[in-house]
Amino acid sequence: MIYDILIIGGGVTGTAVARELSRYQLSIALLEKEAELAFGVSKSNSGIVHPGTQNPPDSLKGRLCVRGNKLLRGLSREIGVYFKQVGELIIITTAADLPRLQKLLSDGRKLGVRGLRIVDRKWLAKNEPNLSSAVPYALYAPTAGIISPYRLVYDLAENAAANGVEIFTDQLVTGVKKGRGFIVETTRRKFEARFMVNAAGLYADEVAALYGAADFKITPRKGEEYLLDKKRENLTRHIIFPLPTDKGKGMLVIKTSDGNPMIGPTAEDIEDKTDLSTTAEGFRKVTDSVREMAPCLDTRDIIAYFAGLRPVSGADFIIRAETALPGIVTVAGIQSPGLTASPAIAEYVVRLLRKAGLNLRRKKHFQKYRPATSHLFASSVRRIRGLLERDPSYGDIVCRCELVSAREIREAVRRGARTMDGVKFRTRAQAGRCHGGFCTTRIMKIIAEELKLPLTAVTKKGAGSELVTGDRRAPV
Ligand SMILES: Cc1cc2nc3c(=O)[nH]c(=O)nc-3n(C[C@H](O)[C@H](O)[C@H](O)COP(=O)(O)OP(=O)(O)OC[C@H]3O[C@@H](n4cnc5c(N)ncnc54)[C@H](O)[C@@H]3O)c2cc1C
Incomplete structure (x- = not known):
C-alpha cells in the first residue's frame, strides 16, 4: 500500500500532526521506534502549557507557543485530557x-x-x-496552565487512530529512498508514501541525514x-x-x-x-x-527524580518543507515550549504539506471528540461511587499510593499500553511513594492476562527490559 503520508516519531509533535491530518481524507501511518508512543522527550518534561513569555517576539517558537496555548484549551476538551489554567x-x-x-x-x-x-x-x-x-x-x-504530557500524546494518538491513522511501534526508521514517492525502511519492514513528516525529536537530525538533509545537528x-x-x-x-x-x-x-x-x-x-x-x-x-x-x-x-533531554538546534524550532526533496517536511529542534506549541506546530505542518501539493479534502465524519478516561485519583467521592455502581472492579485497588484500580489498568492495556511504563504513564499506577513496590506483580499479571503473554514477556519499556526471567508455575 502507498500511504498519502508517513509520520516518523510518536511524541507530542508526531501525534499532534497525525490528529490534525486525520481531519482529511488521507491514508496516514505513524512510525515509532520504541515499544510505545511518548517514550521519547515527550515523557520527561515539566508539563507546563506556557503562555508565550520568555520567547523573542520575532521567533517561530514564540508565535507557535502563543497559538498552541490557545489551541490546547479547546483540544483538551475535545480529546478529554485534563488541562488547568494555573497562571x-x-x-x-x-x-x-x-x-x-x-x-x-x-x-x-x-x-x-x-x-x-x-x-x-x-x-x-x-x-x-x-x-x-x-x-x-x-x-x-x-494563561499559563498544566497538562499531563504523556496522556496528551496517548489521547491524541487514540483520537487520530479512531479517525483512521495507523500506528506502528517498534519500527526504527533506518533508510529513506526515493521511489514513486518515498520508501521508508525500518528494522522490520518497508513503508511507501507520497509525503513524509520527520518528527523524530532528538533524532530528527539523524533521520534528516537519511534523506540527505544533514545541515543541522541536534x-x-x-x-x-x-x-x-x-x-x-x-x-x-x-x-x-x-x-x-x-x-x-x-x-x-x-x-x-x-x-x-x-x-x-x-x-x-x-x-x-x-x-x-x-x-x-x-x-x-x-x-x-x-x-x-x-x-x-x-x-x-x-x-x-528524572532527566529529560531537550532537542536543541540553534535558538528556534526548525520547521521547513524540504525544497530539494518536495514532499518532506522536517520538524526539528522542538525544544521547550514544544509541548505547548504542538497543536500549532501541527497546523503549520499541514499548511506546509498543502503548499507542497498535498490535496486536503475534509472528512464528512471526523470524530472530533474522544470520551475522557476515568481516573479515580482525579474523581470526586460522588463520581467514584457512580463508577463503582457501574463496575465493582473500580473498587479493586491495585496501586494504593495513587488510587488506581484493576479496571483502569485493564482499560489502559485495552487502549494500547504494552509495557509497565505504558501503564504507569496512562494511569499513574507505580508513580507514587512506593514506586511500584506493592503493585508491580499485580500489574504484570493484568498485562499478561490481557495480552495473553507469559509473565516473562512483560517488559518495563520494551524488548530487553523484561522484569522476570523465569516462571516456575505453569505459563499464564
Ligand atoms: C526537561 C524538559 C522540560 C520541558 N518542559 C516543557 C514544558 O513545560 N512545556 C513545554 O511546552 N515544553 C517542554 N519541554 C519541551 C517538550 O518536552 C518537547 O518540545 C516535546 O516533547 C518534543 O516532542 P517531539 O514529539 O518533537 O519529540 P519526542 O517526544 O522525542 O518524539 C520523537 C519520537 O520519535 C521517535 N524516533 C526517533 N528516531 C526515530 C526513528 N529513526 N524511527 C522511528 N522513530 C523515531 C522517538 O522514539 C520519539 O518517540 C521540555 C523538555 C524537557 C527535556
Missing part, C-alpha cells in the same frame, strides 16, 4: 531587575500573550504566601527534575519562574496535573542522546535555586 509568576529578587521584567512584559505583549501584568509585594503576599518575602515584583501571566540539553509528594500540592499556587537566562527558563516550582509539585529543570548541553542520569550537582543546583524562591521547600518531600 505563572516570573519573579525578581531585587528591584534593580524591574527593567528586565518590563522587557519580558513588552516582548510578551508583542507576541499577543493575554493578561500580562507586573504585580507587587502586596499582591504577592496575598496571592502567593509561600513565596520568599525578598521578591519585590513578578510578571503575572494568567544537541541534547539535559534537564533534571525532582518530584515532591502530593501532600505538598499547595507548595505554591502558581508556577514560579526566575528571570530567564540564555540557556533557558531557569529552575522553577512547577504545579503538575497529577498533583505532585515538581522542581527543576537544570539546563546542561551534553553529547549523549541517551544520558538520562540525574546528578548530585543537579540536585544541589535545583534545590538551592528553588529555596531562593520558596524557602519552605523541604527536600525530604522529594519522592522521585
Whole structure:
C-alpha cells in the first residue's frame, strides 16, 4: 500500500500532526521506534502549557507557543485530557531587575500573550504566601496552565487512530529512498508514501541525514527534575519562574496535573542522546535555586527524580518543507515550549504539506471528540461511587499510593499500553511513594492476562527490559 503520508516519531509533535491530518481524507501511518508512543522527550518534561513569555517576539517558537496555548484549551476538551489554567509568576529578587521584567512584559505583549501584568509585594503576599518575602515584583501571566504530557500524546494518538491513522511501534526508521514517492525502511519492514513528516525529536537530525538533509545537528540539553509528594500540592499556587537566562527558563516550582509539585529543570548541553542520569550537582543546583524562591521547600518531600533531554538546534524550532526533496517536511529542534506549541506546530505542518501539493479534502465524519478516561485519583467521592455502581472492579485497588484500580489498568492495556511504563504513564499506577513496590506483580499479571503473554514477556519499556526471567508455575 502507498500511504498519502508517513509520520516518523510518536511524541507530542508526531501525534499532534497525525490528529490534525486525520481531519482529511488521507491514508496516514505513524512510525515509532520504541515499544510505545511518548517514550521519547515527550515523557520527561515539566508539563507546563506556557503562555508565550520568555520567547523573542520575532521567533517561530514564540508565535507557535502563543497559538498552541490557545489551541490546547479547546483540544483538551475535545480529546478529554485534563488541562488547568494555573497562571505563572516570573519573579525578581531585587528591584534593580524591574527593567528586565518590563522587557519580558513588552516582548510578551508583542507576541499577543493575554493578561500580562507586573504585580507587587502586596499582591504577592496575598496571592502567593509561600513565596520568599525578598521578591519585590513578578510578571503575572494568567494563561499559563498544566497538562499531563504523556496522556496528551496517548489521547491524541487514540483520537487520530479512531479517525483512521495507523500506528506502528517498534519500527526504527533506518533508510529513506526515493521511489514513486518515498520508501521508508525500518528494522522490520518497508513503508511507501507520497509525503513524509520527520518528527523524530532528538533524532530528527539523524533521520534528516537519511534523506540527505544533514545541515543541522541536534544537541541534547539535559534537564533534571525532582518530584515532591502530593501532600505538598499547595507548595505554591502558581508556577514560579526566575528571570530567564540564555540557556533557558531557569529552575522553577512547577504545579503538575497529577498533583505532585515538581522542581527543576537544570539546563546542561551534553553529547549523549541517551544520558538520562540525574546528578548530585543537579540536585544541589535545583534545590538551592528553588529555596531562593520558596524557602519552605523541604527536600525530604522529594519522592522521585528524572532527566529529560531537550532537542536543541540553534535558538528556534526548525520547521521547513524540504525544497530539494518536495514532499518532506522536517520538524526539528522542538525544544521547550514544544509541548505547548504542538497543536500549532501541527497546523503549520499541514499548511506546509498543502503548499507542497498535498490535496486536503475534509472528512464528512471526523470524530472530533474522544470520551475522557476515568481516573479515580482525579474523581470526586460522588463520581467514584457512580463508577463503582457501574463496575465493582473500580473498587479493586491495585496501586494504593495513587488510587488506581484493576479496571483502569485493564482499560489502559485495552487502549494500547504494552509495557509497565505504558501503564504507569496512562494511569499513574507505580508513580507514587512506593514506586511500584506493592503493585508491580499485580500489574504484570493484568498485562499478561490481557495480552495473553507469559509473565516473562512483560517488559518495563520494551524488548530487553523484561522484569522476570523465569516462571516456575505453569505459563499464564
Ligand atoms: C526537561 C524538559 C522540560 C520541558 N518542559 C516543557 C514544558 O513545560 N512545556 C513545554 O511546552 N515544553 C517542554 N519541554 C519541551 C517538550 O518536552 C518537547 O518540545 C516535546 O516533547 C518534543 O516532542 P517531539 O514529539 O518533537 O519529540 P519526542 O517526544 O522525542 O518524539 C520523537 C519520537 O520519535 C521517535 N524516533 C526517533 N528516531 C526515530 C526513528 N529513526 N524511527 C522511528 N522513530 C523515531 C522517538 O522514539 C520519539 O518517540 C521540555 C523538555 C524537557 C527535556
